[in-house]
Amino acid sequence: MEVKEVLDEVMSDKDFYRNSGGGITVSGGEPLSQVRFVSKLLEASKKEGLHTTLDTSGLAPWEKMEQVLRFVDLVLFDIKHLDSHEHKRVTGVENELILENLKKVARIKDVWLRLPLIADFDDSEEYIRRVVLLGKDLGVKKISLLPYHEGGRSKSEQIGRPYPIPEAKTPGDEHVNYLKELIEKEGIKASIGN
Numbered sequence: 001m002e003v004k005e006v007l008d009e010v011m012s013d014k015d016f017y018r019n020s021g022g023g024i025t026v027s028g029g030e031p032l033s034q035v036r037f038v039s040k041l042l043e044a045s046k047k048e049g050l051h052t053t054l055d056t057s058g059l060a061p062w063e064k065m066e067q068v069l070r071f072v073d074l075v076l077f078d079i080k081h082l083d084s085h086e087h088k089r090v091t092g093v094e095n096e097l098i099l100e101n102l103k104k105v106a107r108i109k110d111v112w113l114r115l116p117l118i119a120d121f122d123d124s125e126e127y128i129r130r131v132v133l134l135g136k137d138l139g140v141k142k143i144s145l146l147p148y149h150e151g152g153r154s155k156s157e158q159i160g161r162p163y164p165i166p167e168a169k170t171p172g173d174e175h176v177n178y179l180k181e182l183i184e185k186e187g188i189k190a191s192i193g194n
Helices: 003-011 014-020 031-047 062-069 084-091 096-108 125-138 151-158 173-185
Strands: 023-026 051-056 074-078 110-117 142-147 189-192
Touching: 003 031, 023 031, 031 051, 031 062, 051 062, 062 096, 074 096, 096 110, 096 125, 110 125, 125 142, 125 173, 142 173, 173 189
Parallel strands: 023 051, 051 074, 074 110, 110 142, 142 189
Antiparallel strands: none
């Protein structure tokens, strides 16, 4: 697809965006793997007066992030795990570059942290307090809790790869609500599922 084709589709709902304050969110996979296209699309969207959001894992050279960030109003930044060893175990990569990019992004853009929550992996009160401290230090606007679902398991099977966290399960609703309240008590806006 060309940028114009995507923008034409987006702009077919321009009245809705202008009335709601909405806009365009570029997500993926990882949108920074297509930095030229994404930059052009976001630049064109800004020219149309749209609010622009980038949903990223932050795993990209800073030069690529910088190129896209020029045209971004809000960054949804996924945090898989703060511990580099655990991060590598479940994603295959360490998280130093990701956390470095998060700090840089938070200095120049509004950021919402997004936490995929897996029971007994990253849903402890202690771990969430670490995320809250990071969020406060960086001035993030919101922390979104995203309870684990089974979609990744079937994707791994479809591409013939072993699932990196076969023990993964969804945390209970009551526990997730408790974590949301814990975040809010610390003065950061929180949500579940978005």
